[in-house]
Amino acid sequence: MATFDPSILQSILNKTKTESSESANIVEVPPFQEWRFEVAAKDKLKLKLVDGTAEIFGTELSPNIEYAFQGSIKLCVFSYSGCKLHFWNCQPLSEYVSEESCVGQYLTLHLGLEKQRVVEGPRVLVIGGKDSGKTALCRTLASYAEKQDHQPMLVNLNPRDFQFVIPGNLSATAISDLLNVENVALGESVATGPSFYHQKQPLAKTFGLEKFSDNVKLYRYLIQQLGKSVRRRLDNDLKVKKSGVIVDTPAFTIKEYDIIEEIVASFNINVLLIVGSERLLVDFKKKMQNPAVTLLKLNKSSGCVDKDDKYERELQQRSIKEYFYGIDRLQLSPYSITVNLKDFIFVRPKETEHVNLSFLSGDLADDDEAPRETVNFKQLAERVKNPGSDTLSNSILSLMDDSQIDTLKYLNSNDDDENLIKPLLDSSSLGFCYVQNCNDEKGKLTLLVPSPVQQLPTRTLLLTQFRYHE
Numbered sequence: 345m346a347t348f349d350p351s352i353l354q355s356i357l358n359k360t361k362t363e364s365s366e367s368a369n370i371v372e373v374p375p376f377q378e379w380r381f382e383v384a385a386k387d388k389l390k391l392k393l394v395d396g397t398a399e400i401f402g403t404e405l406s407p408n409i410e411y412a413f414q415g416s417i418k419l420c421v422f423s424y425s426g427c428k429l430h431f432w433n434c435q436p437l438s439e440y441v442s443e444e445s446c447v448g449q450y451l452t453l454h455l456g457l458e459k460q461r462v463v464e465g466p467r468v469l470v471i472g473g474k475d476s477g478k479t480a481l482c483r484t485l486a487s488y489a490e491k492q493d494h495q496p497m498l499v500n501l502n503p504r505d506f507q508f509v510i511p512g513n514l515s516a517t518a519i520s521d522l523l524n525v526e527n528v529a530l531g532e533s534v535a536t537g538p539s540f541y542h543q544k545q546p547l548a549k550t551f552g553l554e555k556f557s558d559n560v561k562l563y564r565y566l567i568q569q570l571g572k573s574v575r576r577r578l579d580n581d582l583k584v585k586k587s588g589v590i591v592d593t594p595a596f597t598i599k600e601y602d603i604i605e606e607i608v609a610s611f612n613i614n615v616l617l618i619v620g621s622e623r624l625l626v627d628f629k630k631k632m633q634n635p636a637v638t639l640l641k642l643n644k645s646s647g648c649v650d651k652d653d654k655y656e657r658e659l660q661q662r663s664i665k666e667y668f669y670g671i672d673r674l675q676l677s678p679y680s681i682t683v684n685l686k687d688f689i690f691v692r693p694k695e696t697e698h699v700n701l702s703f704l705s706g707d708l709a710d711d712d713e714a715p716r717e718t719v720n721f722k723q724l725a726e727r728v729k730n731p732g733s734d735t736l737s738n739s740i741l742s743l744m745d746d747s748q749i750d751t752l753k754y755l756n757s758n759d760d761d762e763n764l765i766k767p768l769l770d771s772s773s774l775g776f777c778y779v780q781n782c783n784d785e786k787g788k789l790t791l792l793v794p795s796p797v798q799q800l801p802t803r804t805l806l807l808t809q810f811r812y813h814e
């Protein structure tokens with residue numbers, strides 16, 4: 345006689361539950377409208393496109409593929425043709441279909457930019473208030489360009505944000521394939537390991553602090569350096585040059601005009617998009633004397649959601665987790681490595697007081713006109729004198745390229761001079777690790793690294809302000 349297997353009953357019950365919830369959760373999105381949804385922190389919403397075409401911030405969804413959106417997330421699915429979606433596994437915190445999509449104006453803008461993609465593509469800078477949809481717009485423009493077989497450089501200058509890297513970095517990435525809509529950092533990088541799509545190779549300059557105002561001089565120095573690296577890439581890669589550059593920024597105001605001018609010069613910007621602020625447009629029109637730059641204003645989407653501090657921190661923690669462990673569908677296996685503290689040089693960005701920004705900007709403008717050597721590197725970063733558990737525990741470290749540094753000299757001394765700091769800031773990060781444990785007595789450090797290594801590719805680690813708690 346056959347025995348009763350309770351797991352069969354459970355699987356039938358589960359199946360029925362899924363099917364009934366699948367059939368209960370159907371969303372029909374009419375043409376040119378979008379379904380906006382929010383997933384709670386602990387939930388995971390599963391989604392499938394069952395009819396028509398649809399996209400998330402410009403990235404097309406594949407039909408009949410199950411996507412998982414881990415909370416907390418606030419997104420929309422837009423459809424040109426109209427579509428039918430299934431969602432299940434949890435109820436969104438909120439959801440509705442909106443007629444007020446901004447995608448029509450993004451498309452018009454994309455078609456305008458497309459005309460410039462002949463020899464040297466457009467260099468677009470996106471400016472706007474906090475949570476005005478700057479990142480959503482940049483993602484959409486980059487994805488539309490990629491769909492037309494271009495490889496635009498997507499640049500992120502917001503250290504609180506993260507694109508193919510973890511927070512605390514200014515990055516530039518050539519978009520050579522679809523963005524990963526399930527990954528908060530838009531996708532995997534070569535440093536993290538396997539990926540569904542062509543792996544992206546971000547150029548990352550580690551700023552290490554949360555807000556650009558924490559050290560404006562360092563921020564501006566890294567913008568110049570990233571601009572140089574991007575220009576080199578464009579000169580060596582005609583496809584990327586033809587595709588152009590799209591620059592995402594933190595919420596600047598007209599008070600930060602000097603920083604914006606720095607970005608315009610560093611990335612040779614010729615299109616400046618102002619999202620959602622008439623006032624900012626008027627202010628810019630008065631100040632901007634550069635005839636090579638076209639100013640355009642775009643409406644802020646009514647779907648934009650305010651990200652408070654807590655929510656931003658949750659997203660940052662998630663981006664760090666995904667950097668090491670991957671997403672549900674593509675789990676990564678990070679490695680632990682134990683090293684001697686004394687074998688490494690630790691450097692950290694200097695945090696300046698929140699001083700008057702216009703004074704600082706003017707100060708650096710003077711530096712700009714003076715020969716490069718007059719940059720005071722002591723104001724940008726410093727050596728960590730007695731690294732130990734109090735400074736390093738749970739911290740995120742950037743693996744710096746120290747090939748231009750006499751590391752032996754610095755390992756044998758406590759010096760920190762320009763010959764140490766400058767080459768570090770001028771080069772790019774090789775990847776990131778996380779301090780799992782620091783044993784002061786034994787002088788040992790246990791680090792979590794994304795890929796298997798016998799030893800780290802550097803002896804110089806930049807200590808960021810970011811912490812991760814497993």
Ligand SMILES: Nc1ncnc2c1ncn2[C@@H]1O[C@H](COP(=O)(O)OP(=O)(O)OP(=O)(O)O)[C@@H](O)[C@H]1O
Nearest residue numbers: 380418419420474475476477478479480647648649
């Ligand atoms: N049309 C939309 N429907 C639903 N959510 C949206 C829409 N547009 C943007 N959002 C969400 O609103 C929030 C703010 O958008 P976004 O991050 O693009 O703004 P931002 O200006 O780049 O923000 P920050 O000032 O922090 O850099 C994000 O959570 C984003 O996913």
